[in-house]
Each structure stands twice: as C-alpha cells, then as structure tokens.
Amino acid sequence: MAVTWSPTQVWSAGATDAAEMVGPAGSAGPVGSAGRLGPVVRVYRRFRPLSRSARVWLHSCGVALSLAVCLTLGDWWPAPLLAAVAVVAVTGYERLRPSRGPRSVRVHEGGLVLVSAGGGEESLPWSAVEAMEYSPGGLREVHEYGRIWPAGADEPLVLAHLRGLGGLFRELEERLSPGFRAALHETLRTEGSVRFGRGRLTVTAHGLVYRPPHPLAATEAHRWTEVCSARASGLGELEIRTHSAGLPLTFPVPNARAAADFLEDLRTASPADPPSDDRPRTTALGWPPPEPAAPQGHP
Incomplete structure (x- = not known):
C-alpha cells in the first residue's frame, strides 16, 4: 500500500515524546518548559517592514525636504546628513508599527521557543516538529515567510518579519533533515512506497513514477538508473532531473x-x-512492469 507523504505522517516512524508536544497553533501558554530545551544557541528578532509604496513615499518626502533645505542654505553639504536622518527615521517608524507574530524566536539545543508580543513563551521541542517549509518571497511585496507544523496541530505556525529568517530555516534543516529522511526510509520499508506532491510523485525502492498535472498526459516511470539527480531548490521545491526529460521535474513539498x-x-x-530501450515508459507501480504493461490511471 502506498503512503502519501503529509506533515502528519512523516514522523510516524520516529520516536516522539508525547509529554513535550505542543497543542494547536495559537494555544495559550507553552506545554513544555523552555528550561528543558537546554542552553540558547541563537535568537531571531522581529522587525516591521514597510510596504514598497510606503517606502517610496517616505523616500520621496526625504528627497524633497533635502532639496528644500539645501536650496535655502545655498549649499549641498547638508544632503548626506539629511539622508542619514531619513534612513534612521524610516527604521524607527518600522519599529513602532504594530506587527503580528512572535516578538522573537529562540533556538535552544533541544528546540525552539516562540516569544509573543506580550512576553509569553511557547516551547517546541525538535521531536514535536513534523514538517517545515520556507518561502523566500518575491515580487508584488510578498515578504519571506516560513511555516512549521507542530505535532497534532491543525494549522502550521507561520513565521515572518524575523531578521535572518532564511538562516533560521537553514539551521532547522541542518538539525531536522536527518530525522525526516530516516522517517521516509522507514515508511518506504514498511509500506513499500512514498508519495510526494499530492500523489504526483510516487517513490519505490526500484524507481519513481511521475503523474503530470494534466489529466491527458501520460504517466512516466523511471528506474533509478534513469535519474540523474535529486536536490532541493532555493524555492523549497524538490527538483528531479532524468536522462530522458529536458526540464527537471519540480514539486513544492515541505522538507x-x-x-x-x-x-x-x-x-x-x-x-x-541500465534499462533496455524497449521498456515501456508508462507502467504500473510494480517493477518490472507487468505483461502487458498497464498505464497508470488518471487522477
């Protein structure tokens, strides 16, 4: 039986301390004690970004004020000083603006502690983290953010507007990826296959099966000897390159x-x-393909 990867299943094969699990996102107060997580390794603090339009407006006002002062004094020497004052003023305004989310995130040896705006703390041991996903943001004023799925939570914890957020999630990857990978190996051993990308990619011990999103496109099967590489892109996607496909197969997946x-x-x-050239490209999940080869059904 195939198992579809999801944040609530990836740690099913690993050991989890139920006494240290946190409740759903937004629950009042920590379940575990921050003192049990060991010493503090790093602290990531919140900042309050301005929108692009607000920055343009403030900078325009600063330029206009600088020109007016310089024209009044008849000299250009105040321009650099006024520019520095404008930068400090914008930074201070960002710090005074209200912002949702944790005030800071502390990384301990044994997990994370999220500090709320009111000073409350919520502990999240490493064993209670089921999945994580990082988005670097992009155009149209979409800021970077990251999501963490605690065990048993209906909704993920969303982290945004933290200085060094990308570094935080790189650190989480270093600490948690070995456990996630071991859980995937255990799931494959016990269930026979693992699915990613909402069933678009099925992984077995003999190869992988790719089901394109278009309902009329044929399902592709590749033995591992046909796979060139698999890597995680900077956009949080799983990227797979094969010998037969020109473009890589990409799947946005947590972890x-x-x-x-x-x-x-x-x-x-x-x-x-190496497989023979006459082997059918569209097969069922079994390896080798049955005779005759049965195409994979559409979603």
Whole structure:
C-alpha cells in the first residue's frame, strides 16, 4: 500500500515524546518548559517592514525636504546628513508599527521557543516538529515567510518579519533533515512506497513514477538508473532531473531537503543496471512492469 507523504505522517516512524508536544497553533501558554530545551544557541528578532509604496513615499518626502533645505542654505553639504536622518527615521517608524507574530524566536539545543508580543513563551521541542517549509518571497511585496507544523496541530505556525529568517530555516534543516529522511526510509520499508506532491510523485525502492498535472498526459516511470539527480531548490521545491526529460521535474513539498536526500540515497544505492530501450515508459507501480504493461490511471 502506498503512503502519501503529509506533515502528519512523516514522523510516524520516529520516536516522539508525547509529554513535550505542543497543542494547536495559537494555544495559550507553552506545554513544555523552555528550561528543558537546554542552553540558547541563537535568537531571531522581529522587525516591521514597510510596504514598497510606503517606502517610496517616505523616500520621496526625504528627497524633497533635502532639496528644500539645501536650496535655502545655498549649499549641498547638508544632503548626506539629511539622508542619514531619513534612513534612521524610516527604521524607527518600522519599529513602532504594530506587527503580528512572535516578538522573537529562540533556538535552544533541544528546540525552539516562540516569544509573543506580550512576553509569553511557547516551547517546541525538535521531536514535536513534523514538517517545515520556507518561502523566500518575491515580487508584488510578498515578504519571506516560513511555516512549521507542530505535532497534532491543525494549522502550521507561520513565521515572518524575523531578521535572518532564511538562516533560521537553514539551521532547522541542518538539525531536522536527518530525522525526516530516516522517517521516509522507514515508511518506504514498511509500506513499500512514498508519495510526494499530492500523489504526483510516487517513490519505490526500484524507481519513481511521475503523474503530470494534466489529466491527458501520460504517466512516466523511471528506474533509478534513469535519474540523474535529486536536490532541493532555493524555492523549497524538490527538483528531479532524468536522462530522458529536458526540464527537471519540480514539486513544492515541505522538507524538500530531506526528500531530496532520501531520493539520492535510493538512487546511489540502486544497482547499475541500465534499462533496455524497449521498456515501456508508462507502467504500473510494480517493477518490472507487468505483461502487458498497464498505464497508470488518471487522477
């Protein structure tokens, strides 16, 4: 039976301390004690960004004020000083603006502590983190953010407007990816396959099956000898390159680095047995394909 990867299943094969699990996002007060998480490693503090339009307006006002002062004094020497004052004023205004989310996030040896605006703390041990996802943001004033799924929570914890947020999630990857990868290996061993990207990618010990999003497109099956590489992109996507496809297969999945390491483990461990050219490209999940080869059904 195939298992579809989801944030609520990835740690099913790992050990989890129920006494340290946190409740749903937004629950009042921490369940575990921050003192049990060990010493503090790093602190990530909140900032309050302005929108692009607000920045343009404030900078325009600063330029106009600088020109007016310089024209009044008949000299240009105040311009650099006024520019520095404008930068300090914008930064101070950002700090005074209200902002939702935790005031800071502390990284301990044993987990995270989220400090709210009122000073309350919520502990999140490493064993209670089921999945994480980071988005670097982009155009149209979309700021970077990250999501963390605690065990048993209906909604993820959303972290945004933290200085060094990308570094925080890189640190989380370093600490948690080995456990996520081990859980995926255990799921494959016990269930026979693992699915990613809402069932678009099915991974078995012999290869992978890709089901394109278009209902009329044919399902593709690739043995591990046909897979060139698997890696996690900077956009939090699982990127797979094969010998036959020109463009890589991409899947936005949480824990993309752990998923990529999991696929690389299977690819490198597969025997060097290049498939024959006449093998059908569309098959069922079994390896080798049955006779006759049955195409994968549409979603």
